[in-house]
Amino acid sequence: MLKLKFLPVCYSLLLCSVLTATWTQPTEACTRILWNNNDLAVVVSRTMDWPESTEPVLTVFPRGMERDGGRTGDTITVKDNPARWTSKYASLVTTMYGIGTADGLNEKGLSGHLLYLNDTDFGLRDTKRPGVQAGLWLQYLLDNAANVKEALALMKQIQIVMTEAHGHKATVHLAIEDASGDSAVLEYIDGKPVVHHGKQYRVMTNDPTYDEQLALLKKQDYSNPSSDTPLPGNVNPVDRFQRASYFSAILPKPNTEREAIAAILAIARNVSVPFGAPYKGFGIYNTEYRTAINLTDRRYFFELTTSPNVIWADLDSFQLAAGSPVMRLEPDSISLSGDVSEKFRPASKPPF
Template sequence: MVTVALTAGPAHSCTRYLWNTNSRGVYVSRTMDWPESTEPKLTLFPRGMTRHGGEVGGHLVVKDNPAKWTSQHASLVTTVYSIGTVDGLNEKGLCGHALYLKATNFGERDPSKPGVQAGLWLQYLLDNAATVNEAVAILDDIQVVMVEARGRAATIHLAIEDVTGDSAVIEYVNGEKVVYHGEQYRIMTNDPPYNEQLELLSKLDFSRPSRDTPLPGNVNPRDRFQRAAYYGELLPEPKSEREAIASVLAIARNVSVPFGAPYGEFGIYNTEYRTAANLKDLRYFFELTTNPSVIWVEIEKFDLNEGAPVMVLDPNDIGLAGDVSAKFEKVTPPPF
């Protein structure tokens, strides 16, 4: 494990919900939960970005064979402490989310494989893959390397989805990669590992939900997983993007932890923000829980060509509302 003073892993109580069963499009939402601000920035990376997978905030943390690559695809992401990516999508409609999983173990370092520090694992996939199939295929080209900061290891697992509705949940447990690949894998929270979450869900019948259906109401990952499954079965066919995004955000809000809730002693923290995405139309929505408005960004309004500037927006502005694509500003040097 590499100890770094500048980064930390995603929180203990995040939730991802994918809606790929409606006839209008593919939509996804997630919550980000953490005991302090992760200093999120909405960041637009053009194609042709040169990456160094072994660096964190200018510090070399993977010294033996760090991965280096040039991005094939532009991406719009939410960063964490400006040194890694925890959420976002690329110009091809591949979308991804990093969530906390205590059981994560990336295994012993194999210097024969290029190493990518965990905070750039998702960015590596968004840079180099256009579909879930492509992302799964390149997983073994690199080795994810654990980093630790502020007393917490970056024990993360990933959920990814693409514009066709394909999905994958990727975990490293006991040093072994485990991939759950298929459009049926629509929900992800945290511990226990995914196979155990699926086993718990199989014991419940949410196929015909009603007002009398017993439903767990706590904020632990098991209960949130089951609540997301239940409410997902209640979603009506959307007539518009507005209705579709409202639906997936409603599920994200239902599994959110109230701001300031004193759950820290249990390893469960308040929801800092929620995101949603329309994968077909490349529209990304962001809702900071301390701001009154949802904002969104349209990737196609930016210059995505190699050599174009990296563009950043700080969402911690109470005056932001609606389409904020024009409010991004150039940043030099890029965060990573």
């Protein structure tokens, strides 16, 4: 059963980075920013930091997609009792390596983000429960849940199974949020699911586990930030976390969507790892891309770090009925700018 934890109010960001400067294991510095109390729109942002390209492709899936949760590309990951389902909801996502979904939202305003967690342990395979390979964990929820509450209920019906791509194991945890501002962080520790559910859960890093992250953050106080508040400026996870928490605490109320997206992307850029920086041996990887989502209006923003432009697409502008084509757009082009909804093209074959 899911272990639900309701802990004290914490932060306003989700960072996938280590919270202790002495942590010696390899880390990734991904960042997710949730802003669910601005009275305008629920908006969220994340950075993807990785040692190589994850081959991101913006993809629109209509309703009625037939899924096999036991496959990782052409490889059968779950041999016994793989989960199979038909998607109830359409979604706009960023895929990774063509075998899973790293980030995205669905037509009901549920969104989510896979982030690295070194301590992830999905446990021994229980063949009595349908298995979903970890790369499709988020897609399963986007396909079938309208909000965070429904997503958590669905998690009781399946088992997430470890997979691998490009030599990297999918040791991940998941952050989800919906258009109401509800939020949850899902982890598997020592083979057991741990869920932190509540609107107050706006910040997360990958290692250590979320329980420990919450305890560590209590030592940092940005509840009364000022222009004299000292901020660290290094690239280590603790310094980035403190900067992100500080800037999140001083965000002004936005008057328009443009202001809200600008605000969370500004923080995401502030805590990003510069592209091409010489961090060999640091266990810290370059930021590959950043996304932002307006859950209220179902608009998806994407910024590749090697491109000077932010692009976006409106999920509602696509044909989403069952039988409509899967649409895709490769974002690695400096010619792309602004609203790219009309630049998506039908996929010759769905990625999964």
